[in-house]
Amino acid sequence: MFSCFWLIFLVQSSVAKVIQLKWEVEYKHWSPDCIESVVMAINGTFPGPTIEATAGDTVNITLTNHLHTEGVVIHWHGITQKGTPWADGTASISQCAINAGETFVYSFTVEKAGTFFYHGHYGMQRSAGLYGSLIVHEAEPHRQPFKYDGEFNLLLSDWWHQNVHRQEVDLSGVPLVFIGEPQSLLINGKGQYNCSIAAHFDESKNVCNFTEKEQCKPEILQVKPNKKYRIRLASTTALASLNFMIQGHKLEVVEADGNYVKPFLVDDLDIYSGESYSVLLNTNQGPPSGNYWISIGIRGRKPGKPPTPPALAILNYYPMTPVSKHPSSAPPVHPVWDNYTHSKLFSNSIKALTGPKSYLNYKPPPLKQDRRIVLLNTQNYINNYTKWTINNISLTLPSTPYLGAIKYGIDNAFTQQSPPDHYNSPNYNINYPPPRDTNAIHSNAVYKLPSNKVIDVVLQNANMLTEGHSEIHPWHLHGHDFWVLGYGEGKFSDANETLFNTVDPPLRNTVVVYPYGWTALRFEADNPGVWAFHCHIEPHLHMGMGVIFAEAVEEIKKMKVNKEALVCGLTGKMFMNSHRD
Amino acid sequence: MFSCFWLIFLVQSSVAKVIQLKWEVEYKHWSPDCIESVVMAINGTFPGPTIEATAGDTVNITLTNHLHTEGVVIHWHGITQKGTPWADGTASISQCAINAGETFVYSFTVEKAGTFFYHGHYGMQRSAGLYGSLIVHEAEPHRQPFKYDGEFNLLLSDWWHQNVHRQEVDLSGVPLVFIGEPQSLLINGKGQYNCSIAAHFDESKNVCNFTEKEQCKPEILQVKPNKKYRIRLASTTALASLNFMIQGHKLEVVEADGNYVKPFLVDDLDIYSGESYSVLLNTNQGPPSGNYWISIGIRGRKPGKPPTPPALAILNYYPMTPVSKHPSSAPPVHPVWDNYTHSKLFSNSIKALTGPKSYLNYKPPPLKQDRRIVLLNTQNYINNYTKWTINNISLTLPSTPYLGAIKYGIDNAFTQQSPPDHYNSPNYNINYPPPRDTNAIHSNAVYKLPSNKVIDVVLQNANMLTEGHSEIHPWHLHGHDFWVLGYGEGKFSDANETLFNTVDPPLRNTVVVYPYGWTALRFEADNPGVWAFHCHIEPHLHMGMGVIFAEAVEEIKKMKVNKEALVCGLTGKMFMNSHRD
Structure with missing residues (x-):
């Protein structure tokens, strides 16, 4: 028995740390972005430190809050937190904010390889810069189903000069004062507001003069010719939908949200807030030297005045080309912001990688759902406040985290009545602003999902308060990946089931719903916990655009949780x- | 026995509510100040609502925190909280910040009449506008020892356009970025930054055009001739020391910090942050008509560029004079900012009101102290951070409130070693910047004061880090009034005791220490609790300028406290x- 114990110990320690x-x-x-501001830093750096782990590892983060008067939490975006729902890092949902x-010590297992990230999930602290990368590598003997010679990691975000506290107040007032378009886009926390590294192609711009220590100095990705590089991309933008491209290079998409996809080539790819991708860059696509622009630009929102400039970085072929040499032409031009056809083509191109090459044993979805929840995405006025509502409910969070309230049966901690599974007016016209008499309300009610049921969610987009406007919303689910069954135009009806891809729908944790369209997804309620499902646009969540799934309530009551979270x-x-x- | 119970009940209910x-x-x-900003409002108003009570009343305030990510507490400045130390409203000291x-419900008794106020006591939330007035009237059959026909209440403050979150970061960084002088001074929350109500006397200023709803419209105090008015003044400034005057009118000082003083006449009076006064205005001092300037200006700090303009209000003799009529001459000129002789004359003029006219049964101080604590006020560098230190210690607050840690004997919640009663170098030269080798430290240590001992505190001012500079510091004690025994120049020695006024020293809760001087005060440790004693200048406290008195520790352990605070x-x-x- 003694030797048996050691055997187990040795086996475990060899695969997981x-x-x-x-x-x-x-x-x-x-x-x-070269303009002095204030960020939420972790260990003195912005973005926060990159976590690198191997699948199966346990990550323990002892986090001390040195803010002056604010609580803080950190959400581990894309990590399913099986057995550790208290570590999901969502204030008022999975835990109390850390005063x-x-x-507070977060402790969780990273079950599978992939490109993930972490970020604040309290107020709008993500917008304040509280984010960083979380990379999980395959554990031996597993390997990813593609080969590469080196890898890069690019965390994409957007940035405002207005401080986030003011943004929160502006968004919460009557009348609503919107935060506007970002001043800058950032690649690994670096952008240039008052100058351009491509100024020699645009006389209206100032040339950037960086000193060695400059925090806004752009990333340089140094590559050798005739190699393959994996570029990890993740977007933690507050608002912007992005388009990524590398001048003169096609990219092969191989991973989405920590799930392998059937490889396909693109000239550029869209990435919404909350999403991640891996693309392979083959450096055999031209002369074995030169510098090329890496660029991200904004999609799906009309450019502001002045427009937010693209964020640039440099792909440098070394040792043949000095970094200082200018790329030979102007930065590439991104697709026009409202070319949704282009975006939809990309979304529909993403299929799960199936078959023996996948080490994840991709499993297609169950063919039938047990329950279908249709969520109407609109704006509404509630007591003159402008709010986003889901089936006429704008989410407000309770002061007692749901997880503890459910575990200990504290029923008065939140509304016990369930929110509706469908928007109640079958005649609702998604092409027009919502009527003023929708009786939209604030609520902290939750959807209770019985254990192991198959749940469909259909995100139904609609016109917002302004006539002729419907926006992109990337919805992120905590605690799960889900199968993306399909996208459609107009109003969803159950007859649209025939359009569902049940053969190789990709697994994701974030999915976009396009203007005036719908998106259908499916998951199994196999992870006891309380999980947010929300638009990943920070101001939209702040304005109530989310729902809460309380999953396997009876099992939560029996679970052991870290009481310090509560x-x-x-x-x-x-x-x-x-x-x- | 039954009737006896009712008798007591009736007597109590007739005097206190x-x-x-x-x-x-x-x-x-x-x-x-006519520039749109964000304030911390209470019930939608700024400053917060005025509390009016009668001595002996119990005040219950059910406070809900609707901030986005911040905790909050409110301190009831000048209220001694006998028996309710958990209600003192100091984060990390008497309670946990309210998430x-x-x-959270504050509940305390207002024992005596006077002019008080309340304000935030967490981070720099007071600077963000979290304050208001607390007026306690005498309870029948008691009356104040002076008569008046009407009263006004003026709460004085200062205002910055830079948001307080940024100020906190600037003050906490390396190098320190100071907040600078305020953009505006406010009277009852009202000032004018981009215009002046006295513009017709100064061509460089714009005329103010107020609409009816304007939040920055100045106060108008309407008086009738040949009457006496009580004007209550309280200063909750973040930084500014103020001088108050009413054009063409002498003022009779009758109350300081909720204690009656021997009446004396002044042309103007200084009021430091944390102090309150009542002055009587006799409207028999000139023609029975006219409008006159009420003005506050800055004392003790060199004017910034541009200088902070005085805040103005109007004294209006009605019904003879329309409010719209301009005062007949320019606003009065305040004493020069560094005329400390003028300030000291005023400080030394304040004596307690003694004898049968006082209903408070003023008691002179015990003639001898049991313990004398001498507190050296300097700046120091600690790990390159600029901090204010007291006897070489910069106060940092623990995450577990002292009150609970002491009550429950949780010794590891804060340093158990006591801070020193004296600065340890007898040769310390207060006229020069502190040496770099002072080994200044951060600490959350407390002074433990045994029950009912007589404590002297000598505040010893000194040169700060910049040569030739020493600043005013108004020190405020929680949980107590103290006797102000005297002020002196240079370095205090025990021989200075002979200068102490032990006959009629005024009782105060806040007292100033002048540049390069000392101030001596005395109190009895008769109020079990944990009490902050600190410079009331908000950035100075933020930079560590305070000490903690844990009073009657053994009694705290036996006390009943509201556990919800902990x-x-x-x-x-x-x-x-x-x-x-």
């Missing part, structure tokens, strides 16, 4: 009342 | 561990 990290979150002066001055609100009071002086 | 207030704290767009979304940090964990799933 425990990664111990100590993080300090604080505000720090920083110049993400200023306090320390010392606040009514769970805090329950603990307090257990103490006898 | 319970005031129930429901407050919501939120950020709100506001234009305190966003949560509700559900955080190690007390929160202690409660949590009491709970068995």
Whole structure:
């Protein structure tokens, strides 16, 4: 028996390790786009440190909050948190915000390889710069189903000069003051607002003069000819949908949200907030030297005045080409912002990688759902406040995290009545602004999903309050990947089921719903916990654009959770009342 | 026995009532000085609502925090909180910050009449506008020892256009970025930045055109001739020391910090952050008509560029004079900012009102102290950070409030070693910047004051880091009034005791220490609790300029406290561990 114990120990230790990290979150002066501002830094850096792990590893992050008066949490985007729903890092949902001055330990297993990231999930702290990359490599003997000679990691974001506290107030007021388009786009936290590294192709721009320490100095990806590189992309933008391209190079898409996809070639690719991709770059596509533009530009939103310039980086063929040499032509031009046909073509090109080449044993979805929830995405006025609503409900979060309230049966912590599975007016016209008499309300109600049921969700887009406007919304599900069954135009009806791809739909954790269209997805409720499902656009979530899935409620009650996540609100009071002086 | 109970009940209910207030704290767009900004509002107004109570009343405030990610507390400045130290409203000291979304009930008795105020005491939330007035009237049959026909209340503050979150970061960085002088001074939350109501006397200024709803429209105090008015003044400035004057009118000082003083006449009076006064205005001092300037200007700090203009209000003799009529001459000129002789004369003029006319039964101080603590006020570098230090210690607050840590004996919640009662170098030269080898440290250590001992504190001012500079610091003590024994120049020695006024020193809760001088005060440690004693200049406290008195520790352990104040940090964990799933 003694030797048996050692055997198990040795086997486990050879495949999985425990990664111990100590993080300090604080505000720090920083110049993400060459303009001094304040960011939420982790261990003094922006973006936060990249976590590199191997599938099966346990990651322990001891996080200390050094903010002045604010709580903080960090969400591990794309990690399913099986068995650790308390570690999902969503304030008011999975845990209490970590108070200023306090320390909390996140501990979770990264089950599978892929390109992930982490970010704040309290107020609009993600917009304040609280984010970083989380890369999980395949564990031996597994390997990804493609080969490459080197890899790069690009975390994409957008940036405003207005501080986030003011943005929160502006978005919460009457009348709503919108945050506007970002001043800059950032690649690995770096952009240029008042100058351009491509100024020699555009006389209206100032040339950037970087000193060695410059925080806004662009990324340079150094490659050798005739190699294959994996470029990991993840978007943690607050608002912007992005298009990514590398001048003169086609890219092969091989991964989406930590799931392998059937490889396909593109000239450029769209990436929405909350999504990640891996693309392979073959450096055999031209002369074995030169510098090329890497560019991200905005999709799906009409450019502001002035328009947000693309963020640029450099692909450098070394050692043949000095980094200082200008690319031979102007930066590439991204597709026009409202060319949705282009975007939809890309979305529809993504199929799961199936068959023996996949080490993930991709499993197609169950052919039938047990329940279908249709979620109407609109804006509404509630008491004159402008809110996003889902089936006429604008999500407000309770002060007691759902997870603790459900575990301990504290029913008065949130509304017990369920929100509706469908928008209640069958005659609702998605092509027009919502009528003023929709009786939209604020609510913290949750969808209770029974254990192991197959759930379909149809995101139904519609006209917002302004006539002739419907926006892109990338929806992100916590605790799960889901199968993307399909996209469609107009109003969804059950007859559209025939359009569903049930053969090789890709698994994702984030999916876009296009203007005036619908998107259908499916997942199995096999992960007990309380999971947010929401538009990943930060101001939209702030304005109520999300729902909550309480999954396998009876199992949550029996689960062991880290009670330190729950010392606040009514769970805090329950603990307090257990103490006898 | 039954009738006896009723007798007591009736007597009590005839003199004291319970005031129930429901407050919501939120950020709100506001234009305190005609420039749109964001304030911390209470129930939608800035400054917060004025509380009016009668001595002996109990005030219950049910406060809900509607901020987005920040905790909040409110301190009741000047209220001694006897028996309710948990209600003092100091984050990390008397309670946990109230989390966003949560509700907390403050409950305390206002023991004596006077002019008080309340304000945020977490981070720099006071600077963000979280303040208001708290007026306590005498309870029958008591009366104040002077008569008046009407009263006005003026709450004085200063205002910056830079948001407070940025100020906090700037003050906490390397190098320190100071907040600079305020853009505006405010009277009852109203100032004018981009215009002047006295523009007809100064061509360089724009005339203000107020609409009816204008939030920055100045106060108008309407008086009738040949009457006496009580004007209550309180300063909750973040930085500015103020001088108050009413053109053409002498003022009679009658109250300071809720204590009656021997009446004396002044042309103008200085008021430091944390102080309050009542002055009597006799409207028999000139013609029975006219409009006169009420003005506050800055003392003790060199004017910035541009200088902060005085805040103005109007004294209007009605019904003889229309409000719209301009005062007949330019606003009065305040004493020069560095005329400390003028300021000291005023400070030394303040004596307690003694004898039978005082209903407060003023008691002179004990003639001898049991312990004397001398606190050296300097700046120091600590790991390159610029900090204010007291006896070489820069105060940092623990994440577990002291009150709970002491009550429950959680020794690891803060440093148990006591800070020093004296600065350790007898040769320290207060006239020069501190040496770089002072080994200044951060600490959360507390002074433990045994029950009912007589404590002297000598505030010793000194040169700050910049040569030739020493600043004014108004120190505020929580939980107590103290006797102001005296002020002196240079370095204090015990021989200076002979200068102490032990006959009629005024009782105060805030006292100033002048540049390169000392101030001595005395109090009895008769109020079990944990009390902050700190410079009331908000950035100075933020930079560590304070100490903590833990008073009657053994009695704290036996006291009943509102445990809801303590559900955080190690007390929160202690409660949590009491709970068995």
